[in-house]
Each structure stands twice: as C-alpha cells, then as structure tokens.
Amino acid sequence: DTGVSQNPRHKITKRGQNVTFRCDPISEHNRLYWYRQTLGQGPEFLTYFQNEAQLEKSRLLSDRFSAERPKGSFSTLEIQRTEQGDSAMYLCASSLFREIVNEKLFFGSGTQLSVL
Amino acid sequence: DAKTTQPPSMDCAEGRAANLPCNHSTISGNEYVYWYRQIHSQGPQYIIHGLKNNETNEMASLIITEDRKSSTLILPHATLRDTAVYYCIVRVSNDYKLSFGAGTTVTVRA
Numbered sequence: 001d002t003g004v005s006q007n008p009r010h011k012i013t014k015r016g017q018n019v020t021f022r023c024d025p026i027s028e029h030n031r032l033y034w035y036r037q038t039l040g041q042g043p044e045f046l047t048y049f050q051n052e053a054q055l056e057k058s059r060l061l062s063d064r065f066s067a068e069r070p071k072g073s074f075s076t077l078e079i080q081r082t083e084q085g086d087s088a089m090y091l092c093a094s095s096l097f098r099e100i101v102n103e104k105l106f107f108g109s110g111t112q113l114s115v116l
Numbered sequence: 117d118a119k120t121t122q123p124p125s126m127d128c129a130e131g132r133a134a135n136l137p138c139n140h141s142t143i144s145g146n147e148y149v150y151w152y153r154q155i156h157s158q159g160p161q162y163i164i165h166g167l168k169n170n171e172t173n174e175m176a177s178l179i180i181t182e183d184r185k186s187s188t189l190i191l192p193h194a195t196l197r198d199t200a201v202y203y204c205i206v207r208v209s210n211d212y213k214l215s216f217g218a219g220t221t222v223t224v225r226a
Contacts, residue, residue, distance in 0.1 A: 092159075
C-alpha cells in the first residue's frame with residue numbers, strides 16, 4: 001500500500017499523559033498536513049510542513065501540541081498533558097505540491113484518540 | 117465564517133445520478149471550488165475541483181453556475197460505496213489549507 005499511513009489507529013490514554021502519533025506520507029510528497037476531526041464535524045486544520053519546515057500552525061494548536069517532520073519524511077504529532085477535550089480523530093494528509101490551484105491532498109485513515 | 121452552504125443530508129437510489137448542491141454566494145474571482153468525500157472510518161478523499169468551467173473526471177462531474185455562486189457535484193451512477201460525507205470547499209488560490217465545513221451526508225439506497 002503506497003498511501004498515507006498513520007499509527008496507531010487507536011489510542012486510549014488517561015488525562016495528563018503524553019501521546020505521540022506518527023504519519024508516513026506518500027513517498028516524495030513534499031507537503032504534509034495535520035488535521036483534527038471531532039464527531040459530526042469536518043476536519044479542522046492544525047499545521048502543515050513544506051519538506052521539513054513547519055510553515056503554519058492554527059490557533060487550535062495550543063502549546064501542548066508539537067509537530068515535527070525531521071528530514072522531510074515522516075511526521076510526528078505529540079500532545080503533552082492530554083485533556084479530555086483532545087479526544088478526536090487526528091488526520092494526516094500529504095501532497096506533491098507544485099502549484100496550489102491543482103494541489104490534491106491524500107489523507108490517511110487517522111488516529112482516533114480517546115482521553116479518559 | 118462559512119464560505120459554503122450544503123444540505124446536511126440527502127438520499128439517492130443506487131444506479132441513479134446523485135446531484136449534490138453547494139452554495140458559495142460570496143466566492144471571489146480567485147477562489148476555487150473543491151469537493152472531497154469521507155467514507156466512514158476513512159480520511160477524506162479528493163474528488164474534483166474547478167474555477168469556472170465545468171469539470172469531469174472518472175469519479176464525478178462539477179457544474180459551476182455562470183455567476184459562480186453555486187455548484188453541483190454529480191455522481192453519474194451512484195453505488196452503495198458512494199455513501200459518504202461530501203464536502204464542498206472554497207479555496208483561495210494562495211491559501212495553504214482546506215477549510216472543511218460539516219458537509220452533506222449522502223446515503224445511497226439499494
């Protein structure tokens with residue numbers, strides 16, 4: 001399978017614990033996005049990378065959230081001191097960006113986080 | 117601020133065309149209309165996009181009105197596997213992100 005891969009698929013944690021999610025984009029895709037989705041809502045943008053550079057972060061991304069994309073390949077999203085409000089599906093997407101008007105995002109199946 | 121308006125849900129019969137409306141009355145000249153869909157337990161999937169001309173690909177057709185204030189996504193022969201949430205998104209040509217709304221939940225019935 002050469003699609004976007006996210007691990008783990010499900011994560012259950014206790015409030016206050018740290019969690020880390022991994023995203024492996026499609027090979028050679030230079031852009032990588034993180035989105036968050038709660039039940040009944042569309043995905044909300046969190047942050048994105050152009051190669052290894054993190055170019056933008058949403059106001060939704062509090063100081064407890066950090067994302068990295070070392071070497072411009074896989075990416076990790078870490079949430080420190082999790083809160084019950086962090087419970088959501090965390091989606092990763094990648095694209096081969098050449099011009100924005102024709103950019104197509106390819107999404108992974110997400111990591112479902114439940115904070116107890 | 118919502119840039120698009122879609123009906124929350126719609127049903128269609130298997131084998132028939134599904135016409136999904138989207139209102140974007142405040143669209144600007146440099147904004148594109150994108151459609152994605154999300155099947156249950158999966159991430160969104162790109163369908164099609166356009167600026168002002170009608171577009172067609174292997175998945176669907178996109179019809180944009182002449183004033184560009186609304187558009188229709190057409191699934192020519194809906195199958196049960198087309199049951200999903202369909203998102204209509206208006207994207208500025210220099211915007212780095214897609215902003216999803218709540219979408220339309222489409223249920224294809226046998």
